[in-house]
Amino acid sequence: MRRIIKNRAIYLMILPGFLYFLIFKYIPMSGLIIAFQDYQAYLGVTGSPWVGLKHFERLFTEPMFFTILGNTLLLFFLNLAFYFPVPIILALMLNEVRREVFKRFIQTLVYIPHFMSWVIIVSISFVMLSMDRGIINELLVMAGFEKINFLMSSEWFRPMYVLQIIWREAGWGTIIYLAAMAAIDPGLYEASRIDGASRFRQMWHITLPSIRSVIVVLLILKIGDVLELGFEHIYLLLNSMNRDVAEIFDTYVYTAGLKQGQFSFSTAVGFFKSLIGLILVMLANWLAKKAGEEGIY
Amino acid sequence: MVQDKTISSRIFDIVNYTLLLIIGLVTILPFLHVIAGSFTTVTELAQKQFVLFPTVWSLDAYKYVFSTNTVFRSLGVSVGVTFLGTLFSMLLTCLMAYGLSRKDLDGRNFIMFMVLFTMLFSGGMIPTFLVVKEMGLIDTYAALIVPTAINAFNLIIMRNFFQNLPEGLEESAKIDGAGDWGILFRIVIPLSMPAIATISLFYAVTYWNTYMSAILYLNDAAKWPVQVILRQIVILASGLAADTSGMDEFVRPPEQTVKMAVIVIATLPILCVYPFLQKHFAKGALLGSIKG
Numbered sequence: 001m002r003r004i005i006k007n008r009a010i011y012l013m014i015l016p017g018f019l020y021f022l023i024f025k026y027i028p029m030s031g032l033i034i035a036f037q038d039y040q041a042y043l044g045v046t047g048s049p050w051v052g053l054k055h056f057e058r059l060f061t062e063p064m065f066f067t068i069l070g071n072t073l074l075l076f077f078l079n080l081a082f083y084f085p086v087p088i089i090l091a092l093m094l095n096e097v098r099r100e101v102f103k104r105f106i107q108t109l110v111y112i113p114h115f116m117s118w119v120i121i122v123s124i125s126f127v128m129l130s131m132d133r134g135i136i137n138e139l140l141v142m143a144g145f146e147k148i149n150f151l152m153s154s155e156w157f158r159p160m161y162v163l164q165i166i167w168r169e170a171g172w173g174t175i176i177y178l179a180a181m182a183a184i185d186p187g188l189y190e191a192s193r194i195d196g197a198s199r200f201r202q203m204w205h206i207t208l209p210s211i212r213s214v215i216v217v218l219l220i221l222k223i224g225d226v227l228e229l230g231f232e233h234i235y236l237l238l239n240s241m242n243r244d245v246a247e248i249f250d251t252y253v254y255t256a257g258l259k260q261g262q263f264s265f266s267t268a269v270g271f272f273k274s275l276i277g278l279i280l281v282m283l284a285n286w287l288a289k290k291a292g293e294e295g296i297y
Numbered sequence: 298m299v300q301d302k303t304i305s306s307r308i309f310d311i312v313n314y315t316l317l318l319i320i321g322l323v324t325i326l327p328f329l330h331v332i333a334g335s336f337t338t339v340t341e342l343a344q345k346q347f348v349l350f351p352t353v354w355s356l357d358a359y360k361y362v363f364s365t366n367t368v369f370r371s372l373g374v375s376v377g378v379t380f381l382g383t384l385f386s387m388l389l390t391c392l393m394a395y396g397l398s399r400k401d402l403d404g405r406n407f408i409m410f411m412v413l414f415t416m417l418f419s420g421g422m423i424p425t426f427l428v429v430k431e432m433g434l435i436d437t438y439a440a441l442i443v444p445t446a447i448n449a450f451n452l453i454i455m456r457n458f459f460q461n462l463p464e465g466l467e468e469s470a471k472i473d474g475a476g477d478w479g480i481l482f483r484i485v486i487p488l489s490m491p492a493i494a495t496i497s498l499f500y501a502v503t504y505w506n507t508y509m510s511a512i513l514y515l516n517d518a519a520k521w522p523v524q525v526i527l528r529q530i531v532i533l534a535s536g537l538a539a540d541t542s543g544m545d546e547f548v549r550p551p552e553q554t555v556k557m558a559v560i561v562i563a564t565l566p567i568l569c570v571y572p573f574l575q576k577h578f579a580k581g582a583l584l585g586s587i588k589g
Contacts, residue, residue, distance in 0.1 A: 003401070003403055010399055011402075013393065014393050014396035016392060017390070017393025017396075018408060020446055021411060021415060021447070023428065024445075025419065026415075028419065028427075029418065029419065030420075030424075031427055031428065034427075045427075096313050097313065097314070097317065102314065102317075105321070106317045106321045109325045112325065113324060113328075116567065117563075118506075118508070119525075119532075123527055123531040123532060123559075124328070127553060135330065167324065167327075199306055199309040200309070231509065250422070253421065253422050253423065258422070258423070258513065263427070267423045270421030270424075277418075278417055278418045281417055
């Protein structure tokens, strides 16, 4: 007790931040109970009638649910298969560069897109891919092909989504791998060189195994984000022509909840999503520990 | 490291450097294309398609963009929100981070866990929206700042930085009669300027890029920040989005050069701070990756 009084100034410093987390993070968590109610704005959380699992039942019987679940999982899988290895490869390449100036020059270039908002990234893509004077389509025509309506098609949505993520995040993603590589004992490389290992073999047998634990941690974090595919990014790309492949849980929550006012139902959708995400992180973490890695907690 | 001069190693280097150069260029060319395109005329853009150095320089696109009020107003909103938001976020983050950096504090681990847990689980969009609404923040500029005031990641970076300052400093200040507030503002903060600069820039970039808070919490188009306007002009004007509300100005689809000019305007501040940002962020990002 005396320690608390002694530290009252410190508690006062923490208070605003503590209130922030309480109000904007923990009250919304408790607000998840409206998923079990028929929430009416004028009755509030305390007055709205309880309906048990009605909204979850509706969720699992809605045909749209399986489309959304499928889209979410597929986009996640594509993200994992095509984006995840890119920063590792890029970091391996950068790590082999001995000229500091060149290395820094490339890093400067590839980090830039990370600081641009999704609106900017998607806007640039739109300007480049549009049917009307978009440079990519103009180049296609010059090369003797037909124009492609990239922005309004189901087939092109997924590649476009993955490429935009690679474009924006691949460079930034190298930072953590490069740091891990910088910590590798140079003696290992020297020894392997004396044994006659080529640069490729050094990468394969020394660099990669040395960053294994970092890769595992990032993989766990990524799996935890399974259902966090980026509301902003997909919302910006979404249109009536690609809805069948682009609609994910977040965009669906936004449309059903805020646009159509189905608060309780869309909260149930969001709850389902958050819960699956949490379970997946724990599962991935447990698996990592089983595999002899440290995990994230 | 000893250089390895075998032929295969040389070939490896040549291939590696060439590939990296191509990757670097591919990353940056779209931006250069847009910047150059915004400074040229519609005709030149139509003839050449890809312009890196316009032969005909023209400010027509910018003149057109600023002929209406929309972009100006939204720039004002973004500048204001970025400035005030960064100040507010830094104040809250520094106070809390410093408090949590004190090892003698009871309940410290509990609060840290509380912060970390928000990175794993959240109430989601609708319950958060209802809280923001209950607080009366809908259609206020505060809705762009307050609900996202502290970033848990940035908080942890700051806390780690404060924790690594030598303990002796605080003790000697205490002996000299300084209180906790005095120690924070006169000693800890002045010593932490590199970290503060980094995190401020992170916050500033986030506020400048604010988009989602605006579409969730602001119905009033006059209050929209520049990112939302950018979406109106480039993405909605392409006639592609399902939702075309708020398309009062720019009814006719704007020319490519105009779209490019708006992209440049929305990106410009980041291009300006990027050189300063770059000095620090690698370190910041690494600090943040060491959790706990």
